[in-house]
Amino acid sequence: SPLFSAIEMAPRDPILGITEAFNADQNPAKVNLGVGVYYDDNGKVPLLECVKKAEAILMEKFAPRTYLPIEGLAAYDKAVQELVFGADSDVVKEKRAITAQAIGGTGALKLGADFLQRFTPNSEVWISDPSWENHRALFESAGFKVNSYPYYDAATRGVNFAGMLDALKAMPEGSIVLLHACCHNPTGADLSDDQWTEVIAVVAQRNLIPFLDMAYQGFGDGIEADGKVVRRFAEAGGALFVSNSFSKSFSLYGERVGALSIAASSAEEAARIMSQLKRVIRTNYSNPPTHGGQVVATVLATPELRQLWEEELAGMRVRIREMRTAFVSMLKEKAPGHDFDFVIQQRGMFSYSGLTKEQVGKLRDNNSIYAVDTGRICVAALNNKNINNVIEAITQVL
Numbered sequence: 038s039p040l041f042s043a044i045e046m047a048p049r050d051p052i053l054g055i056t057e058a059f060n061a062d063q064n065p066a067k068v069n070l071g072v073g074v075y076y077d078d079n080g081k082v083p084l085l086e087c088v089k090k091a092e093a094i095l096m097e098k099f100a101p102r103t104y105l106p107i108e109g110l111a112a113y114d115k116a117v118q119e120l121v122f123g124a125d126s127d128v129v130k131e132k133r134a135i136t137a138q139a140i141g142g143t144g145a146l147k148l149g150a151d152f153l154q155r156f157t158p159n160s161e162v163w164i165s166d167p168s169w170e171n172h173r174a175l176f177e178s179a180g181f182k183v184n185s186y187p188y189y190d191a192a193t194r195g196v197n198f199a200g201m202l203d204a205l206k207a208m209p210e211g212s213i214v215l216l217h218a219c220c221h222n223p224t225g226a227d228l229s230d231d232q233w234t235e236v237i238a239v240v241a242q243r244n245l246i247p248f249l250d251m252a253y254q255g256f257g258d259g260i261e262a263d264g265k266v267v268r269r270f271a272e273a274g275g276a277l278f279v280s281n282s283f284s285k286s287f288s289l290y291g292e293r294v295g296a297l298s299i300a301a302s303s304a305e306e307a308a309r310i311m312s313q314l315k316r317v318i319r320t321n322y323s324n325p326p327t328h329g330g331q332v333v334a335t336v337l338a339t340p341e342l343r344q345l346w347e348e349e350l351a352g353m354r355v356r357i358r359e360m361r362t363a364f365v366s367m368l369k370e371k372a373p374g375h376d377f378d379f380v381i382q383q384r385g386m387f388s389y390s391g392l393t394k395e396q397v398g399k400l401r402d403n404n405s406i407y408a409v410d411t412g413r414i415c416v417a418a419l420n421n422k423n424i425n426n427v428i429e430a431i432t433q434v435l
């Protein structure tokens with residue numbers, strides 16, 4: 038048909054392309070540092086004990102699979118809202134927050150984007166430079182013009198905070214600012230508490246609309262510490278959008294569990310917002326799936342399982358930290374002229390390693406070690422078995 042013959046091939050997803058090349062590689066010593074997934078020390082995606090136990094409880098019930106409400110399982114939405122804002126926060130106690138179950142963190146972002154497009158179509162969106170590779174395309178596909186604000190400073194391997202703040206100060210009122218709540222993807226470079234204080238003040242002064250993306254709560258400094266920035270924004274008042282994901286923190290990637298929360302200034306306003314958000318959901322996919330939400334709700338609402346989850350999540354966080362420390366100390370020994378100390382300061386699963394595109398190419402061609410061309414490596418893909426090879430190979434390309 039002429040309709041189809043005019044369609045061009047879309048560009049390949051660069052990160053999924055790495056995994057395809059990795060899968061086709063026959064070298065038994067191959068390592069994929071290009072992924073965005075947590076692997077345990079055996080190189081496996083874990084199935085958490087808390088998830089197994091929650092699934093056993095759910096299995097025994099043999100509950101019928103009716104439709105969930107449009108906004109998702111009530112117990113899930115409540116537990117997530119309390120996790121995101123804090124159960125004792127004013128927004129929760131005053132019923133000024135709404136939370137809707139979403140199809141992963143991506144689905145939460147898309148719900149927020151579609152909602153904002155309905156009510157503030159002329160606002161422009163600002164994302165960090167660089168950002169998660171899907172942010173731009175996602176907001177563009179919702180109809181927004183997407184700009185970027187300075188973020189990563191290659192020279193200091195940290196945040197170009199002055200540049201970021203200047204950009205925030207120059208944004209038109211009502212601009213939508215996408216911020217990574219913790220564990221910045223792809224750089225691993227986060228703002229300090231004091232820097233957040235300044236960002237929160239500018240966002241309020243300039244009437245910007247903050248949209249916090251929290252895909253890694255618990256991977257930085259802990260569940261509470263990582264979530265603090267959301268609470269601080271909520272306390273500052275004003276409109277606030279928060280997308281969160283349990284893909285990583287529950288190791289439930291394929292179950293697609295996330296949520297969109299919005300903080301409003303009154304319970305009455307929140308009710309109006311929820312009624313409109315439900316229309317967005319209804320016209321997209323009607324209502325979310327049951328299983329993942331039930332698992333997470335069961336874990337969060339059952340004290341022993343919640344305790345277990347917090348321990349297992351801490352285990353993942355600590356293991357990544359250990360790999361950061363090992364990476365730095367091994368390189369210090371093997372390549373003494375090079376400073377990788379910044380890798381310890383970075384947070385979450387990723388590190389902008391400082392490796393160039395050329396070096397990444399050599400690692401792939403000579404050693405079957407796969408990383409993203411930008412030098413992003415997934416620290417959570419390192420383990421005690423592969424780290425020696427990785428360090429040896431990096432030493433050769435430096």
Ligand code: PLP
Binds near residue numbers: 141169217252282284
């Ligand atoms: N936001 C960021 C910053 C991410 O890194 C990711 C996943 O890698 C997501 C959102 C999407 O999360 P999900 O896989 O739950 O859709």
